[in-house]
Amino acid sequence: MQQAIADTFPLKSKTIPAARMLDGLAVCVLALVTAIALATFRDYGLGWDDYTHSQYGALLISLYRSGFTDQRALSFVNLYMYGGGFDMIATLAAKALPFGLFETRRLVGALIGIVGLFATWRLGRRLGGPFAGLVALVLLAVCPLYYGHMFINAKDGPFAAVMVIALLGLVRAFEEYPRATPPTIALCGIGLGLSVGARILGGFAVMEALLPLPLLIAIRSREFGRKIALAECARFLVPFVPAALLAYLLMGLVWPWSVVSPLNPLRAVEYFSSIFEKPWRELFDGQLIPVDEMPRSYVPTLFALQIPELMLSLGICGVIGALVFAARGGKGKGGEAGRRAAFCSVALAATLPILIAVMTRPVVYNGIRHIVFVLPPFAALAGVAAAWIARRLQVYGRSTMVACVLVLFPGVASPVVDMVRLHPYEYTDYNHVAGGVRGARQNFMLDYWGLSLKQASARLLDYIAQNHQQPTHGQWTIAVCGPHPPVTVALGPQFNLAWDPKGADFAMVLGEFYCAKLDAPVLFDIVRDGVIYARVYDIRGRSITSLLTVPGIDKTNY
Numbered sequence: 001m002q003q004a005i006a007d008t009f010p011l012k013s014k015t016i017p018a019a020r021m022l023d024g025l026a027v028c029v030l031a032l033v034t035a036i037a038l039a040t041f042r043d044y045g046l047g048w049d050d051y052t053h054s055q056y057g058a059l060l061i062s063l064y065r066s067g068f069t070d071q072r073a074l075s076f077v078n079l080y081m082y083g084g085g086f087d088m089i090a091t092l093a094a095k096a097l098p099f100g101l102f103e104t105r106r107l108v109g110a111l112i113g114i115v116g117l118f119a120t121w122r123l124g125r126r127l128g129g130p131f132a133g134l135v136a137l138v139l140l141a142v143c144p145l146y147y148g149h150m151f152i153n154a155k156d157g158p159f160a161a162v163m164v165i166a167l168l169g170l171v172r173a174f175e176e177y178p179r180a181t182p183p184t185i186a187l188c189g190i191g192l193g194l195s196v197g198a199r200i201l202g203g204f205a206v207m208e209a210l211l212p213l214p215l216l217i218a219i220r221s222r223e224f225g226r227k228i229a230l231a232e233c234a235r236f237l238v239p240f241v242p243a244a245l246l247a248y249l250l251m252g253l254v255w256p257w258s259v260v261s262p263l264n265p266l267r268a269v270e271y272f273s274s275i276f277e278k279p280w281r282e283l284f285d286g287q288l289i290p291v292d293e294m295p296r297s298y299v300p301t302l303f304a305l306q307i308p309e310l311m312l313s314l315g316i317c318g319v320i321g322a323l324v325f326a327a328r329g330g331k332g333k334g335g336e337a338g339r340r341a342a343f344c345s346v347a348l349a350a351t352l353p354i355l356i357a358v359m360t361r362p363v364v365y366n367g368i369r370h371i372v373f374v375l376p377p378f379a380a381l382a383g384v385a386a387a388w389i390a391r392r393l394q395v396y397g398r399s400t401m402v403a404c405v406l407v408l409f410p411g412v413a414s415p416v417v418d419m420v421r422l423h424p425y426e427y428t429d430y431n432h433v434a435g436g437v438r439g440a441r442q443n444f445m446l447d448y449w450g451l452s453l454k455q456a457s458a459r460l461l462d463y464i465a466q467n468h469q470q471p472t473h474g475q476w477t478i479a480v481c482g483p484h485p486p487v488t489v490a491l492g493p494q495f496n497l498a499w500d501p502k503g504a505d506f507a508m509v510l511g512e513f514y515c516a517k518l519d520a521p522v523l524f525d526i527v528r529d530g531v532i533y534a535r536v537y538d539i540r541g542r543s544i545t546s547l548l549t550v551p552g553i554d555k556t557n558y
Contacts, residue, residue, distance in 0.1 A: 022130035026121050026137050033117060033141050037110040037150075042099075043424040044106045044151040045454025046486035052077060053154040054101055057087030063256060074257050081268045083197040085254030086112065086158040102489060106151050109158065113150025116161030117141055120376040123168045126175070127346065128384035136383030139311040142415045145368070146375045148427025152449055156372045159198040163349070164376035166191025166205040170345050177216065177338035178236045189243030193250025197258070200268045201353075201373070208348050212341040215326065219337040273362070282365050283513045286443040291365040299357040302368045302444070305434040307375075310411030311382055312431070315350070318381025321388065322347040349377035366448045369427075422528045425451055437531045445512055450483040452526045452533035456508050457490030459524050460536055471505065479504035479539070481515035481547035501544040507537040509547055516549045518542075 059073035074080050086108070094104040120140050125133025140146055149157040169187035173180040180188075188209075195202030213233060220229035252259035258268070281288040284298060304312065326344040353371050357364065364370065386408075393400050419426040422437065428447055430440040437446055464476070471477075475494060479501035480487050487497055487508060501507055506523070509515035511532040520542045526534040 019130040022134050023125075026125075026130075026134045029134070029137055029141060030114065030118060030121070034111075034114055037114065038107075040424065041106040041110050041151060042103050045424070045451040046102055046483065046489060047152055047449035047451065048483040048485075049154065050102060050105065051485035051489075052079065053087050054091070054105065056080075056084050057091035060084045060088050060256070061091050074260060078271070080257040081271055082155060082199060083251070083255035083258075085194065085198060086154050088254070090154075105154070109153065110150050112158045112161050113146070116146075116150075116157075116164050116376055119161065119164040119168050120379055123164060123171060123346070123376070124380040124383035126168070126171055127343065127380055128387040131390060132380075132383035132387035134383070135314075135386040136380045138412060139308070139314070139382050140376060140379035142412055142419070143308060143311055143375060143379070144415055144419050144422070144426040144429035145306050146372060147419065148425070148429070149369060149372050151424070152427065152451060153369060153372070155199060156369045159195070159201070160373040160376060162191060162194040162198055163202065163205060163373040166195045166202075167208060167346065167349050167377055170205070170209050171342040173240075174212065174216070174338045174342040174345060175335060177335070177341065178232045180236065180239060182239075185239055185243045186246065188240065189246035190250060192243070193247035194254065196247070196265070197251035197254035200265060200272060201370075203269075204349070204353060204373075207352065208345045211348055212326075212344040215344055216337055216341045219340065279363075280365075282448075283443070283445050288513070292363045294361065294364050296358045296361055298364050299354055299368055299371060303354065303371075305430050305440070305444075306368065307378075307431065308411070308415040309431050309433065310408065310414075311379060314382035314385045315378040318383070318385035319347050319350055319378070321385055322381055346377050346381060350374050350381055367445065418529075425528055425533060428528075428533075437529050441531050446531065447510060447512065447533050450486060450510055452510065453480070453482050453486045453508060454490050455526045456524075456534040456536055457487050459526070460506065460508065461491065463523055463536075476506070477504040479507045479544075479547055481507070481509040482512075482534075499547065501539055501547055504544075505538075505540050507539045507544065507547060509535055509537070511535065514549055516547055518544055518547075520544065 056073065056076055056079040059070075059076055062070045063073045073084070089112075090101075090105040090108045093108050094101045097104050097107070099107065117137055117140055121133045121137035123133075124136025146160065149160075151157075166188065169184060169189075169191045172184040173188055176184055192202070192205050192209075195205045217226075217229045217233050220232060224232070248259070258264050261267075279290045279292045281290050282294075283289075284294060285301065289295075307315070322343040326340045326347065328340075351374070353374050357371070390401065390404070393404050414432070415429070418429045418436070422429055425447055427449065428437060430436055430444070434440045434444075440446065460478075475496050477496045477498060478487065478491065479498050481499075484497050488495075491497075498504060501518075507518055507520065509518070511534060518537050518539065520537040520539045523536045523538050525532045525536075
């Protein structure tokens, strides 16, 4: 693989025009994704945490505007232990853009996700050339898990974007070893500060930076001796002291609680390392399992079933190839030592969080949204693998290359078709190994975010208007099994929401396992690919005791 990695695809006489063509295609892909996002961002509903996150953003803005006298943000529920960069940006953008607050949050999330796509393209291009960069970009853009969370996830989506920015800086630094340029040093500081400032899991970026250093020292020691190699590494690290200061300042800017006390980041690690809410059960592999007792197979199983098959297979090949390239023998003359360290860093970024989740069995829930940040480096290595395969096939002529592209086309088109069919619930997609959402319905959770309640609310408003119905008590009462804030926002103040169905006019329930099937007339279903995502019942005059099938769901905050 190292031969392909070192060169630029397609490696014939006209590499520069070919590179420009491939880069032009990448720009077109980014433009297309941006256009689609701008056209569809209003389709996405709110989830369980959106309303609370919007409050956190407003409190952070108030903290800064008040000159740090209004410190409510520093103790607001448990969000003060997260960074609020996204929430602040969305709050400020909502004041300037002609959209509602929550529509603006969807738009800002999508744009930050596109920044992550751009960084992934540049990462793949730097590792394997223009073709690798283009493939990495396309694979990540058509990954339903990444694309869906771009719009809906205030924590994990932006975190994935800033983590790949940090990784791009690290790769540049290793490739420039032993003297990183000032722009690269600054990029590392910016990426690291925003990553740790978004989530304490940004500490993985530090591991991705430090763990390849022994490899670098060992490689350079073979050529120059251990003493010289150690001195060289020290000279390499010294310029990153200002980058560390920049990272600390940025971390404090987007996560002010982290700098109130020097030990606060460690307190956040301790807090999130254990179950911080009353444990509940979720559906995994057809069984209801407490979230603090999920098996070690939880993360790798869902990763294998939710990543498109083409991206999964190429990514695995890319990870293996990167590790082989990093570990192979030789003195590492020229810039090869840095290249090997760079590939080691990217391989760690794509695999280390998964390995640690398997070994430590942390509290995990809501699918694998917490590790969405491994998808960009995984896609970048998939692009490198595709470039290596293309180089191997190139010797057989243009017709072979065309046939290869035609064979790969269904692998790209398949998740696109899924996303179109599931829109705006792309994040719920499962690949064909799992049987799609139909096959996954009985074994795994789908709409755990509760997005479908937005469409259910809109349909209910249409139903009431078309039938010219009026509430008997001056206000409609809706019993909702699922997050209440999205329904409150969608229906407006003329509706009263409750968990208790007693005396309610309608019941709105998610299609998830914890919502009961009621003995009442069904008004309509929200369906995607033959799967019910949400249902609305007419329960007027009915005696319904509960909307829940599983006791113990905490309803106090909703």
